[in-house]
Amino acid sequence: MIRLxxxxxxxxxxxxxxxxxxxxxxxxxxxxxxxxxxxxxxxYATLDMPEHGLTEEVLNDTDVLIWWGHRxxxxxxxxxxxxxxxxxxQGMGLxxxxxxxxxxxxxxxxxxxxxxxxxxxxxxxxxxxxxxAHPIAEGLGQYFEIGAEEMxxxxxxxxxxxxxxxxxxxxxxxxxxxxxxWHRGQxxxxxxxxxxxxxxxxxxxDVLHVISNAxxxxxxxxxxxxxxxxxxxxxxxxxxxxx
Ligand code: ZN
Numbered sequence: 001m002i003r004l005x006x007x008x009x010x011x012x013x014x015x016x017x018x019x020x021x022x023x024x025x026x027x028x029x030x031x032x033x034x035x036x037x038x039x040x041x042x043x044y045a046t047l048d049m050p051e052h053g054l055t056e057e058v059l060n061d062t063d064v065l066i067w068w069g070h071r072x073x074x075x076x077x078x079x080x081x082x083x084x085x086x087x088x089x090q091g092m093g094l095x096x097x098x099x100x101x102x103x104x105x106x107x108x109x110x111x112x113x114x115x116x117x118x119x120x121x122x123x124x125x126x127x128x129x130x131x132x133a134h135p136i137a138e139g140l141g142q143y144f145e146i147g148a149e150e151m152x153x154x155x156x157x158x159x160x161x162x163x164x165x166x167x168x169x170x171x172x173x174x175x176x177x178x179x180x181x182w183h184r185g186q187x188x189x190x191x192x193x194x195x196x197x198x199x200x201x202x203x204x205x206d207v208l209h210v211i212s213n214a215x216x217x218x219x220x221x222x223x224x225x226x227x228x229x230x231x232x233x234x235x236x237x238x239x240x241x242x243x
Pocket of ligand 1: 150195
């Protein structure tokens with residue numbers, strides 16, 4: 001089983017009627033109910049919960065963390081951000097969605113501003129698969145489309161991704177690196193662009209398919225535990241004549 005925690009700041013859905021009508025139980029619940037949950041154990045965490053729902057116990061019990069935030073990035077306690085970063089470095093997978101590009105955790109892991117262009121005009125978005133052999137692209141066609149979305153445009157101020165899986169084209173003319181991966185420590189990170197709160201993007205079957213693939217890709221593989229520090233030789237080291 002993959003132990004998945006879906007974190008959502010869960011604010012827009014409670015204060016905006018339009019957004020509440022799209023996501024009556026919150027974006028986190030829509031994702032949790034929409035993904036392929038075969039062999040995935042889903043748990044939810046939100047900003048208002050004690051320790052934002054991300055206690056040591058919850059994080060130690062999480063293989064993959066999904067992050068959605070927008071209006072309340074600053075309300076996320078630094079102590080919790082440090083705790084999430086530590087778990088990523090230990091091997092927990094992290095999937096950062098849409099406006100999570102400006103979350104404290106993403107910026108901390110990237111080390112850059114993570115800034116970008118944006119426009120809320122209902123652009124059609126076409127996501128081209130540029131790495132068809134990548135596990136996150138498994139089962140997709142050459143591209144898929146979202147009828148209307150917020151536009152995110154280059155330049156996206158991120159470190160060069162380890163792998164680029166999707167490039168988005170928008171009706172207004174911009175392009176964007178919309179599916180990127182990085183390794184940090186033992187952890188795998190996937191940034192996936194779609195998911196503005198005023199559009200029903202997290203009901204789109206292709207978007208859910210990508211998130212489902214990403215959960216499986218980001219899950220830790222439990223390889224050898226790294227050992228650091230002073231090391232005894234495995235073989236006898238022959239004496240050398242010091243000159
Ligand atoms: Zn947005």
